[in-house]
Every structure is written in C-alpha cells, then in structure tokens.
Amino acid sequence: MMDTYSFARSQELFVRAARVIPCGIPGHFSPAPLVPPDAYPFFAQSGKKAHFTDADGNDFIDYMCAYGPMVLGYDNKVVHDAAAKQRRLGDTLGCPSPVMIELAEKLTSMIAGADWAFFAKNGGDQTSYATMIARAATGRPLIVAIDGGYHGVAPWMQGLGHHGVLAGDMAGFVRIPWNDPAAFERVLDEHPGKVAGFIATPYHHPTFEDSVLPAQGYWRRIRELCDRHGVVLIVDDVRCGFRISLRGSADHFGFTPDLACYCKAIGNGYPISALVGTEAMKSEAARVFYTGSYWYQAVPMAAGVACLAELERLDAPTKMQEYGKELTGGLQRLADKHGYELRVTGMPSMPFVRLADDPSMMLHQRWCAECTRRGAYFTSHHNWFMSCAHTQEDLERTLAIADDAFAALEKSPEGQGVG
C-alpha cells in the first residue's frame, strides 16, 4: 500500500482562518463538501503545471484545476510573461489599456457568432448582465432557467429558501427541467409576451449529480422557440468554455446563442470574464450600465490574450478531451478489476465521476478521499477538470493511486470510518 498524506498544517491554518473569516474558507472552496474533510488539504502554497503543493508540503495531481481556471497549468510561463509585460506598462490605469480591444478581437475571432465582447471579473457578473440585456432588449420581465443549473451566487441564482434571498428576488425567474423543450413551450404559452430570456449551460452539470448531455435536437428546438417568441438565448459557458471547443460550446452542440458568458478558462487564473454576443444584441448591451472598480485591469486582459493563443496553439479542447477519456477509461477498468462500477458522465474534459455501487455516495466519498490522501486530488461532489498540463506521467501515477485506493476500500469493511 502507498503512504498516505497528513494535513496537520492545513487543519491548523483552518482553525486560525475560522477565527477571522466566516466559514474559515467560504464559498466553493469551503472544505465542508469534501467528505471526509480530514482527507483533504485546505490550503495550497504553490502550483506548477498540473500539480499543487499544499501547506503541509504534500504534492497533488490536481483534477479540480482551481475549479476550472487552471487550463494551461499552474505557473504557465507564456501567460505569466504576457501578464508581466503588461504589468510593467500598467494595470489599473486612468483609462483602459489597448489590450482590452486586443482581447475582444481575439474572442470575437474565436467564438462562433460573437461580434462583440464585454469584460468583468467573474462568471456571475456576466450571467447577471446577460439577463439584464435580455430584459432591456425585449422589454419583458421573465427569465427561464434550468432546475439545478448553476449561474453564480446572486439571489436569483440561488433561489428562495437560501439565506438572504427574498421572494421578490425570484419574481422574474421561472425554473424548468433540463432537456425538456416542452416545459419551455408551456412557460411561453402561460406567459405570452413576458419571457425575455432563456439561460442554460451547454449541458447540465449540477453539483452532487451526474451530468446530462443535451438530448438529440434539444438545442435546435430551444433556438426555434426563442426565435419564434422573440426570446434572447443565453448560454452560460463559464465552466465548459474552451474545454469543449475553442469556437464555444454552443458551436459544438450545433447552435448559436444570442449571448454567451465566459470566465474560467480565459486567463489561466488571472481574473477575467467575458460576455460575448451577436451584432443584434450589441446596442442593447450598450444601453445597460454595468461596471466594476477592477473590470478594466489590463494585466488579466493581457493574460487572457496569451492564454487564448496558447489554447489555440495546443488545440486545447482535443488535448483535454483525450486526456479525460484516457483517465476515466483507465479508472473504469480499475474499478471493474476491483469489482466496482465507475460511472462517468459529461464531457471527458470535465467529467462527473462516481462509484455507482452505492447510491448514497458514501463509498464514492471514501474512494475519492483515499485517492486524495495518496496524491490524486479528486472531489466527490463536483465534476473534475482536465488541463493541458496533465501528462502521461500524471496519468500513470493517477491510475496507480486509484488502484491502491480501491485496494484500501477492500481492506476497510463497508462503512468503516462512517458513523
């Protein structure tokens, strides 16, 4: 059996953090859904390529990639050099830097149907902006979204019942099931002339659940309904963007949205997000006032230009899809060897993986924990992310870890350590 890691320094830091920061580590980086938390690092001190080193000095092959942004690998020289060059010129200045135009030109040249780009910091900035543009463009109140679809953390994205959300926050939103154009049609019929926009991710990738690809003809039907009823079609490509296609995930699935939101893979960790849209939406976007103190930072824009060029040079989506297929295929073979069924859903570059033998997920949580304790950073609640920095050596090491983790499950009787 392999040696396993310990996390004393991470745990010590967490206790210190909890004294001065709500939750210790809030938001999606909170260790609370990492089960059991004592199998996971809480703080990282450095990163290189597809690896990060935690506060205890443990090295991990990272399959969360900072929950998406790390697409070329940590400490990428090409991106850092571009950022450093811009930093020497200036970052937050009295006017935007010309690099903003360069980044907009880059994105519009890459993404199918994109005629303009607008920059902010986070994906949620753009999904909210997109809904405002849809309402401004149509003069209508309602936005249709998908049950369980994640678009950020603004009140409308969280839903009634979550802390700090009022009924009024939800008044302009209707949720329908994924892959159900008939449900969308019903909303359109029930609210004639009231639906401004339809927002969804290119495929359904909720947390805690299997991912679901669009059914045959789904997006074509949604596009038809949007066109027929004058509804703005918004794609939230924040998570999938550039991990499926450099022309945008919508292009991969055969349709063109009116607005598309990007973030994670634009800057390889530099804070930048983008909304792109069709020419028809441009004047509407211009009318909606929307801004932020640091949205004109030039360094992340320069990083974005360099990162996107690297993604093109490497044919990044293909590279990540191939690595994801090899990884998940290898894991499935190992699971089979040990008598388990490993289910893989979603796109190979960002698969949702779970052991299907136990619907409670406890077995899967134990296996992910055993892998992480051995140096393959697997979470059990969220899709994983591939990067261009993962290597054949990483793959082989990961599979060896997974094999050992399966063996550890067999040595530990079912439920041991639980309860």
Place this chain on the structure above:
Amino acid sequence: MSSFEDVRARLNLFAVLPNLEDVVRDDPEMRALVADTRLTVRLTIANGPGTAVRFDHGQCSVGPVTRKDEGGRAGGDGAEGAGGAGPTVRLAFTSAAHLNKMFDGKGQPIPYWGFTHLGFLMKQFTELTDRMAYYLTPTDELLAHPGYLAMNTVLTLNTAAFAVPVLLGHDPECVPLRHGLSHGTVVIKVLPGGPAVSLVCGASDVLPVKGELTHPSALVLLKDLPTANDFLAGKLDTFVAAVTGDVQIWGRVAMVDTLALVLDRVGKYLQPAATEAATPTAAG
C-alpha cells in the same frame, strides 16, 4: 400559503408536542404521574389541523387524530372510546393564534368535550407540559447537568426533525426547497450511541422518525452531546464544525444542505425559545 401563526401552530402541534412521549418515557416522575391514566387529549384548531395525545398506563404517544379518537364522542361525555386510549378530552382553539397563545402560556383552550376529565387537564397534563417546557428552556446552569443536557438535546433534536415536514409543507420560503430533497433517508445521530432521528424523504412528503433507520442516504454525525446541543441551538458554525470533525457529514450532501436550510427556519417560529413556545398550560 400559510400565515406565520398557522405555521407556528403546526410546529407546536406536530414538532413540539410529540416531545411529551419522551418526557413520559424518560422522566420517572412524569411516568409515574400518568401510570394509571388511560385518556386521549385531542387538540383541534377550528377549520385547521389537530393532533391527539394519548396516555395509556405510563406511556404516551402523540399523533394524528384517528377514528379511534372519536370514540369518546360516540360514547358520550368522557365515555370509553371504541379502541382509542380511553376517553377523549377535546380542547378546541378558535384559531392558530389561540393555540399559539396557549403554548406561550398566555391563553386557555375551550374544553368542549370530556369535562369530567378537567382535573387531569389542570393537574397532570399541565405538570407534564410544564416539565416539557422546562426541558426545552435551557440555561447554561441547567445544561451543566448531564441528565438535563441529554434530555434537552433529545427534545430539541426531535423538534428539529418533526419541524421539517411542517416547514416544507407550509413555510413560504421552505416550500421551494422540497424539490432539493431526493428520495432517501437522512439520519442525524449523536455519537457514540445516540440519540438519533431519521427523516425519510419520499416523493411528496418527509416522514420524521425518532431513532436511527438503516441504509441512510446521508448521515449527519454529531461528535457528542454538548456538540449536538450547540449544533441544535445554532451556537455552532456548522461549516467550520463540518471541517473540524465536530459534525461529520456523509452521503448525499445536497440533502443535508437542503435540510439545513429548512432547519435554519425553525427559530423564526419557535425562538426566542422552543422554550416559551413549549408551554401548553392547558388548564391555565
């Protein structure tokens, strides 16, 4: 959608009142008090919900009104019913607010059936509910006693579990959360050996059960009684506790997340105390 008073009344009837079962079972003095009693106390809100508290020789059960509970009426004033727990005393409330006032110790019901058992209502039933209120009204001093800590923890855990279906069904902010609960059982258990409650989540309802059911979809394990008590009293930062191991969560984390949102709403109705609210001084 239900009003604040409606939801609070349902919580008092269906989440707080079932604690009488535990008080009678676990407090020898209270068990002795009803050792010779065979009687059903039925509480009903006009045009609203009701429940029945049944005493049967040292045992107490609280649950929905059944046809058996109608026996008292069929047999006349306080007469032996047809299979229910003895004769029935019926306490009527003109409104949800009226019932809530009684639970606050500020109002009285209208006993319109079973007058011959007013003595029970005035003495034993009031003593029982006073004792329940005592166990649900913790102070730091009381919680320093292990026996009290255990009892308060059990009753608060029960109240939390039995509040879930009420809130998911009637609290305007919780109703939309219902779809976030997949099928399966969530067990909340105090280590090492209990107490525990189980929430069985089905297609259209959630059934709370005292004790630990097998094959849970999700487990919430609380390190010990003091930790459980702090957790239930909202004194614990649960996100931090889940990381430090004071609270362990296994299985379908999304179900636990949803239940946590529901449980966070209990205080809106039953604070500043499950305490004051748990005082059904029936006979004033």
